[in-house]
Amino acid sequence: MEQITIPSDRDGVAYLYGHPLRNSLSPPLHQTVYNALGLNWTQIALSSANGPSYTQSPDITTFLSSIRSNPKFVGSSVTMPWKVAIMSHLDDLTEDAQQAGACNTIFLRKDSQSETSYVGTNTDCIGIREALLQNSPTGPDHFRGKPALIVGGGGTARTAIYVLRRWLGSSKIYIVNRDAAEIETILAEDKQRNAGGSGVAPLVPISDPAVAATVEAPVAIVSGIPNYPPKTEEESRARETLKVLLGRQPHGVILEMCYHPVPWTDIAQMASDAGWKVILGSEALIWQGLEQARLWTGTDVVAVPGLVEQVKEFVAKAVAERAKSNL
Structure with missing residues (x-):
């Protein structure tokens, strides 16, 4: 082209x-x-x-x-x-x-x-932030001073780490991922980006279900991995570690960023069964798109009467139609 x-x-x-x-x-x-x-x-x-x-x-x-x-x-x-x-x-x-x-x-x-x-x-930062804050059980301070969890080791994980630190005030951020090398890369990048680390919520990799059973329970989770069943030993271990963390009390909210081709993933089902409030990734899509529109148009689009509802209605319908076509 x-x-x-x-x-x-x-x-x-x-x-x-x-x-x-x-x-x-x-x-x-x-x-x-x-x-x-x-x-x-x-x-x-x-x-x-x-x-x-x-x-x-x-x-x-x-x-x-x-x-x-x-x-x-x-x-x-x-x-x-x-x-x-x-x-x-x-x-x-x-x-x-x-x-x-x-x-x-x-x-x-x-x-x-x-x-x-x-x-x-x-604007994915805004998407993740608003998806969590708009669905907070008790308001914007619900997550502050408490642990959070990232599932995955890609771009979504990096963005979520920043959001959880800057806007949600997480005390520490657990990382569960099948690939230890990806976690090491994230840790190295984070150390370079936040030299000194003073006042920054620490990143805590967890790869052992037994360890997951002993840590303070997270109140927010951002999952950013594809909706595939675990096949390798590493994938199975990561999934079991996540399952243990989902079983901890108190339960919180989980943002499942994977919504294509189906909006309800295996992880969403696991979390729901364990008592967590599940936020679909399409919610983050909406808010990041609205932030893009604000930057491009120079208009506070969120304040325009009925606009957010129109966008939400469109996205919900589109996601439902695509899920139906993939049944």
């Missing part, structure tokens, strides 16, 4: 950059926002078919040169495989992008001389 579409019939265009994009809810979610605001805007997925089930997006140089020369460009979502690679090519990065170690959003910033900067941020 060499040419990037600039629609002549639209006043503004946002992009979705990465691949594969065929199942993304981002363009219709943003269209719901634009329609509600009366904006003649659209979001276009930048990928082209490359075989029956694979899509390819343009390289970073092609993408950035195009948006910089596009007078209708308002912003872009960024997905894999570009979320880390694109960071060094942008004019500036927010603290959220730096701390999460990934960029999922580009927005425009103008200085006093009307010079435009292309800034990277990570």
Whole structure:
């Protein structure tokens, strides 16, 4: 793909950059926002078919040169495989992008001389934060000073660690993951990013169910792994460790970030059976999308009457339809 579409019939265009994009809810979610605001805007997925089930997006140089020369460009979502690679090519990065170690959003910033900067941020931070806070049993301070748990060792884990520290005030953060090397990488990155570590909630890997039975119970969990049954010994051990932690008292809330192809995963069922309140990952999708829309439109979209409800209704319907098609 060499040419990037600039629609002549639209006043503004946002992009979705990465691949594969065929199942993304981002363009219709943003269209719901634009329609509600009366904006003649659209979001276009930048990928082209490359075989029956694979899509390819343009390289970073092609993408950035195009948006910089596009007078209708308002912003872009960024997905894999570009979320880390694109960071060094942008004019500036927010603290959220730096701390999460990934960029999922580009927005425009103008200085006093009307010079435009292309800034990277990570609205997944806002998505995770709001999904947890909006579903807190007793308000925003429910999680403060108490342990939390991360399941996984990828980008979602890194983002969740930052959120749990900055906004939820977790006292410590347990990590359960099948791959010890991934955990070591997270620990090394975290040590470098937070040199000194003073006042920072410590990361505590747990790989033994027996140890899980002795630690202080977490009140918040963010799970960021695919919905596959455990097959290897390491996967089975991680799942058993999680099961023990889910059985601890008191129970809290779990955000299950995996919602595709089905919204209700094996881990969601385990947590529900154990008495935990389950928050679907589509909830985080909604709030991160609304934050993107705020950055791109300059409008406090959450304050627009009925808009959040429209977006939630669309996402719930879309997720339900996709789950039904995968039965």
